[in-house]
Amino acid sequence: MLAAQRKDLILATLRSEGRVVAKDLAAELELSEDTIRRDLRELAADGLLHRVHGGALPASPAVADFTARSRIGTGAKAEVAGAAAALVRPGQTVAIDGGTTARELARRLPADLRATVVTHSPTVAIELATHPSVEVIIVGGRLFKHSVVAYGAIAHEAIGRVSADLFFLGVTGIHPVAGLTTGDAEEAAIKRAWTERSAETYVLGSGEKIGAASAFEVVPLAAVTAVLTDAAAPERGVAELRAAGVDVRVAS
Known part of the structure; x- marks a missing residue:
């Protein structure tokens, strides 16, 4: 052969x-x-x-840069973002990761929502700049241009001083064995820090990420509250995650 x-x-x-x-x-x-x-x-x-x-x-096809990812699975990301936005309650402190689905989530927060959003993503912050009643706190640091997020020691220190009710986590791979992964070690560390500072963590998991893996583990599957995915997510991948004990919530 x-x-x-x-x-x-x-x-x-x-x-x-x-x-x-x-x-x-x-x-x-x-x-x-x-x-x-x-x-x-x-x-x-x-x-x-x-x-x-x-x-x-x-x-994972989600390892491309921010601009390229913006064109991948837009409908699926909208479904996931809508499901995520429905979990936010008035008065909460919500940490939002970077990425294209996170940006879509920011766009979908209700206009009458009164809450605090903390983010290391300039693109998420910009989406919320005109929101009438969401207080926005931006975590700074070195800019990781690939994902348009802050990272490094300054970001870590700031995150360590935040206690969030919810964290919406973006990853590039969601696999029953490899766990939750992403393509950069320092970005993985920032995501891990947010998870540790949040009461609940929900994974923004559009279908192309289910069953895929990247090089660096963020956290094990058991460390998150649930995975939010879209209606077209692969049935086999969803079933394998559920068999591994993961709460997978499929947007309707």
Whole structure:
């Protein structure tokens, strides 16, 4: 079998089964594990999968920069944002992560809502600049241009002084084994800090993130209150998360 054929098979297996085990695939094709691992490395370098110990998982399409992500799954993000906005109650202190779904959430907060929003995302803050009764507190720091959020020591210190009722967490991967992941280590640390400072954490999990994984763990699935996803989210991925004990709430 040619290398191109093997790679097509690997990608087809990821689509159908949600993972590839290098040892099993090598035995099935009567090839060495080294050959399969080399194929996995090359596919990972092209951004087509995410390598893990023993094999690979689907790569998240949500690792592109902010502008590119703005064009991905807009309808699904609107559904998730609407479900998230419905959870916010008057008088609460709400932490909102960065990202395109978080920006959509800010847009959907009711016009009569009186609450405090704390965010390290300039784009979220700008969306709320004209909201009549939401107090906006911006956490500063070094700008991570890829996601348009603040990060680093200054941001960490500020977050450590906040106690939030809710945190709406954005990630690039939601997987029953790999957990909640994102593509940058320092951004993952900021998300983790928010989770630790919030009474409840809800994951903004549009369907393209379900079953996918990125390089850096944010928190385990057990650390969050629920995953909010859209009606078109993959049924198998949702079922696997629920089997792992995750509260997955599908927008209606």
